[in-house]
Amino acid sequence: xxxxxxxxxxxxxxxxxxxxxxxxxxxxxxxxxxxxxxxxxxxxxxxxxxxxxxxxxxxxxxxxxxxxxxxxxxxxxxxxxxxxxxxxxxxxxxxxxxxxxxxxxxxxxxxxxxxxxxxxxxxxxxxxxxxxxxxxxxxxxxxxxxxxxxxxxxxxxxxxxxxxxxxxxxxxxxxxxxxxxxxxxxxxxxxxxxxxxxxxxxxxxxxxxxxxxxxxxxxxxxxxxxxxxxxxxxxxxxxxxxxxxxxxxxxxxxxxxxxxxxxxxxxxxxxxxxxxxxxxxxxxxxxxxxxxxxxxxxxxxxxxxxxxxxxxxxxxxxxxxxxxxxxxxxxxxxxxxxxxxxxxxxxxxxxxxxxxxxxxxxx
Numbered sequence: 577x578x579x580x581x582x583x584x585x586x587x588x589x590x591x592x593x594x595x596x597x598x599x600x601x602x603x604x605x606x607x608x609x610x611x612x613x614x615x616x617x618x619x620x621x622x623x624x625x626x627x628x629x630x631x632x633x634x635x636x637x638x639x640x641x642x643x644x645x646x647x648x649x650x651x652x653x654x655x656x657x658x659x660x661x662x663x664x665x666x667x668x669x670x671x672x673x674x675x676x677x678x679x680x681x682x683x684x685x686x687x688x689x690x691x692x693x694x695x696x697x698x699x700x701x702x703x704x705x706x707x708x709x710x711x712x713x714x715x716x717x718x719x720x721x722x723x724x725x726x727x728x729x730x731x732x733x734x735x736x737x738x739x740x741x742x743x744x745x746x747x748x749x750x751x752x753x754x755x756x757x758x759x760x761x762x763x764x765x766x767x768x769x770x771x772x773x774x775x776x777x778x779x780x781x782x783x784x785x786x787x788x789x790x791x792x793x794x795x796x797x798x799x800x801x802x803x804x805x806x807x808x809x810x811x812x813x814x815x816x817x818x819x820x821x822x823x824x825x826x827x828x829x830x831x832x833x834x835x836x837x838x839x840x841x842x843x844x845x846x847x848x849x850x851x852x853x854x855x856x857x858x859x860x861x862x863x864x865x866x867x868x869x870x871x872x873x874x875x876x877x878x879x880x881x882x883x884x885x886x887x888x889x890x891x892x893x894x895x896x897x898x899x900x901x902x903x904x905x906x907x908x909x910x911x912x913x914x915x916x917x918x919x920x921x922x923x924x925x926x927x928x929x930x931x932x933x934x935x936x937x938x939x
Contacts, residue, residue: 602873683881690866719785
């Protein structure tokens with residue numbers, strides 16, 4: 577029981593830190609670009625609802641609110657029906673070319689935050705395996721037919737030393753079905769085993785049918801600052817493209833919506849799982865969530881940043897702002913869509929939670 581309580585509080589702390597950091601970064605993007613553009617920021621709030629803490633500093637009230645599932649930046653003159661006496665500091669009185677960066681800065685900062693997190697991980701070092709061990713051998717697979725056994729340690733492939741799992745996978749995938757010669761260490765005995773990968777029709781990749789595990793020895797792989805930054809940009813770009821593709825599949829129906837959305841409980845649960853493998857995994861997960869948050873906010877749904885950007889594009893096309901009536905109707909529709917998505921995410925969280933409870937009670 578004590579271990580369960582400790583795990584719960586550990587997960588809660590990680591969740592609060594990760595979610596808080598993502599919200600602060602997102603809202604800070606809006607805040608700083610608005611300030612630099614001459615727009616007066618009246619409130620910077622982390623959370624919604626009644627204030628738990630607030631402090632006025634210069635023109636801005638900084639607030640920590642009761643419901644911590646988001647945040648907002650209240651800019652002077654951003655409401656369509658708001659009377660303003662200072663048009664120079666009003667958001668809506670800025671040119672559309674100034675308003676676009678202010679709105680886009682939130683998702684943009686989330687993407688930059690992912691770059692920084694990944695660069696930091698590579699800077700402090702990533703533990704990488706020095707050897708690859710074979711785990712479960714699939715029955716009837718190429719590995720089973722070649723006589724490979726669980727516990728074998730891979731030494732080399734076609735004479736090239738192998739230390740990393742991803743390197744071995746890459747060689748297998750690129751084999752194009754030709755015979756590979758795997759040098760292995762089996763209980764101190766060095767063996768060379770020929771095997772022919774088979775193409776997995778579902779994944780459309782060449783595979784040998786074995787679970788690959790890291791060996792017992794590790795080394796810390798560190799990068800210099802410039803290399804780490806480059807790795808941050810590369811990783812963020814790759815995950816962003818995968819996320820956009822994933823959203824596209826969700827919208828097209830290729831991926832069921834009920835299986836693809838997770839709410840706060842689902843995120844907290846996954847953070848807890850990643851924490852079991854160390855703080856680096858939590859940082860990687862936070863970077864991924866930051867990218868998802870950026871892409872989600874850029875969807876052209878009114879009330880989201882992407883919806884505002886869509887209004888600005890239409891304003892540029894037609895040469896004047898969207899009418900107040902049209903914007904109000906669109907925002908109401910956007911709120912309904914967002915509420916429906918949140919309810920679906922929450923129902924997914926509850927379903928997964930009860931599934932976990934049942935599995936633990938009746939393993």
